[in-house]
Amino acid sequence: MLGKLIKNAFKATANAVYTNYIAMGVIAVVMLILMFVDWTKWGAGGIATGFKIKLAASAILIVTALVCVILTFVSVFGEFRRSMYGNEGQLTLTLPVRSSSLLFAKLFSGSFWVILSYTAFCLCAFGSVVYLLRHSMSVIEGDAEYVDTYNLVTEAIRQIAEAAGIATPNLKVIRNLASIHAVVGGVRACVFVLLVFFALTLGNCRPFHKLGKIGPVLYFFASIFIVHTLATIAAKFIKVYIVVSENAFTFALNEADVQLAWSNGYGAAAITNVYVTALLAVGVFLITALLIDRKVNVTPST
Amino acid sequence: MTDLDYPAYGGDSPLDQPMPSEAFDTRAFPPAQAPAPAAPPAHAPVHIPAEPMPGEAVASEPQKRNYAFKVRNLSKDYGGHKVLNDISFDIPAGKIVGLLGPNGCGKTTLIKILAGLIHDYTGMVLVDGKRIGVASKAAVALLPDSTYFPDRFRTIDCINYFADFFKDFNKVKAIEFAAEFDLDLNQRIKTMSKGMQEKLQLLVVMSRAADIYLLDEPLGGVDPAARAVIMDIIMKNYKENATLLLSTHLVNDLEHSFDHVLMLGKGKVLVNTGIENLRATGKSVEEIFKEVIGDAWEVD
Numbered sequence: 038m039l040g041k042l043i044k045n046a047f048k049a050t051a052n053a054v055y056t057n058y059i060a061m062g063v064i065a066v067v068m069l070i071l072m073f074v075d076w077t078k079w080g081a082g083g084i085a086t087g088f089k090i091k092l093a094a095s096a097i098l099i100v101t102a103l104v105c106v107i108l109t110f111v112s113v114f115g116e117f118r119r120s121m122y123g124n125e126g127q128l129t130l131t132l133p134v135r136s137s138s139l140l141f142a143k144l145f146s147g148s149f150w151v152i153l154s155y156t157a158f159c160l161c162a163f164g165s166v167v168y169l170l171r172h173s174m175s176v177i178e179g180d181a182e183y184v185d186t187y188n189l190v191t192e193a194i195r196q197i198a199e200a201a202g203i204a205t206p207n208l209k210v211i212r213n214l215a216s217i218h219a220v221v222g223g224v225r226a227c228v229f230v231l232l233v234f235f236a237l238t239l240g241n242c243r244p245f246h247k248l249g250k251i252g253p254v255l256y257f258f259a260s261i262f263i264v265h266t267l268a269t270i271a272a273k274f275i276k277v278y279i280v281v282s283e284n285a286f287t288f289a290l291n292e293a294d295v296q297l298a299w300s301n302g303y304g305a306a307a308i309t310n311v312y313v314t315a316l317l318a319v320g321v322f323l324i325t326a327l328l329i330d331r332k333v334n335v336t337p338s339t
Numbered sequence: 340m341t342d343l344d345y346p347a348y349g350g351d352s353p354l355d356q357p358m359p360s361e362a363f364d365t366r367a368f369p370p371a372q373a374p375a376p377a378a379p380p381a382h383a384p385v386h387i388p389a390e391p392m393p394g395e396a397v398a399s400e401p402q403k404r405n406y407a408f409k410v411r412n413l414s415k416d417y418g419g420h421k422v423l424n425d426i427s428f429d430i431p432a433g434k435i436v437g438l439l440g441p442n443g444c445g446k447t448t449l450i451k452i453l454a455g456l457i458h459d460y461t462g463m464v465l466v467d468g469k470r471i472g473v474a475s476k477a478a479v480a481l482l483p484d485s486t487y488f489p490d491r492f493r494t495i496d497c498i499n500y501f502a503d504f505f506k507d508f509n510k511v512k513a514i515e516f517a518a519e520f521d522l523d524l525n526q527r528i529k530t531m532s533k534g535m536q537e538k539l540q541l542l543v544v545m546s547r548a549a550d551i552y553l554l555d556e557p558l559g560g561v562d563p564a565a566r567a568v569i570m571d572i573i574m575k576n577y578k579e580n581a582t583l584l585l586s587t588h589l590v591n592d593l594e595h596s597f598d599h600v601l602m603l604g605k606g607k608v609l610v611n612t613g614i615e616n617l618r619a620t621g622k623s624v625e626e627i628f629k630e631v632i633g634d635a636w637e638v639d
Binding site: 038041044045049052119120124125126127128130131132133134135242243330331332333334335336 | 451454455456457458459472473474476477479481483485486487488489491500503504505
């Protein structure tokens, strides 16, 4: 049943978000064309004009990706509310499936789209910044040849490491570190989606529905504040890090090990906060499933 | 004791307490609100059979079931307004039950509670011998009073959706029904009229071989000519020995179909009896309905 629930939840969310992605794709293609046109062929002053156009195109690309993230949030959460507590809830909540399975399917598909949109935004933002940096350097140097991107990025990393007073980690370490941060970002995105689902569910339980449509907004901010505060407090008392070398991930429980790792060209990431957040999220998931099972009312408009 | 062996009466739990006689008197309407069995002390242990896990035998042996619904001390209010006020009743299995009452008397609320869509009630409810949950939902086919399919769905998507989740769903029958109703399998819900959407919901619900059908105002907003067709579809296609709970205020159109009548009014059960008891009074169900509801709505 879980597989069927996930399949149907994916179809539903895909249907809710696909127009966002088509619109974003079209805008992105136009902006990329503007960014990669060689404006120097357009006569005197072409370089300066071209740079302005490329700058504007990059900015529009980033803003479009950001709008896509926001629209994805709205679509995913709207779909959840509609399918669980709107008219469609009369179908969804009479299916012979466990509420935890139902919630998991919604969370899985919702998180997928949220993470996808966020990844697209990060790629657009990072790509645009690198592109503009590279292009501006070539303009400043008066060189028609663009500078090498690889060198540009590694040089930036070297300078950041130097400013921080640590040894410059090599690319393998950076890649491993990036993968850890990607996982942490993914977990945070899932928790974010779950907290919104929790708030929407709570808003449909008595006596919490008295606040109407503003209720879920308040419950969301209250729950995110509680989870964040607890995770922050836990991170103060329990310190857990992952130390990243070229070929291995190891745990460290004190800052001295972390400092040593950085000074040896390794990397490290604090994970207590996300670890505690994930544990709290499990609790929120169970509470939400229980609310769906025992407390929620589906009273759609007829 | 498994829930399949759950006795009709005779146990220790309040759910096992017998309901009062169904003897029907036209003036006194004695069974109206059952002199409810003594409410259990708040801390008294109440034996309710455990809900079977998915995959376990889901009670689909109607001959073993004496009651489709057992309700004890059920109350539900909306913001202080009591819609259902401490009602208790049993509905025998395998009957066509008319759930009658004026607008706002709690018919839809009761159906939603039985279907598992409303949870903030007090009291105890057993559906097909089970507490409201996965197993009871597997046994119940709900036709709500509003449309519930997503706009993006086509007719075939609705059929496939039911086929995915309900083991008792007959896909071939549903496709044949769609052809009979002139519903294009590829037409989207958002392009359908309300009538077409209602037809589609009816066809998927009646393509299930459920133990219990909960039909909330299936004739609401339907013209008189279509009512006969819809009732014909319902009567010809529900599973043999299944229980059919039909809510309506069109008493006259449906009274010939009922085996059993449950009348609600002013938050109470006014009548809960077999149709033969009502007919023994020499009055039609509609006449009795008017008398009972009239009494219930008199100003105290």
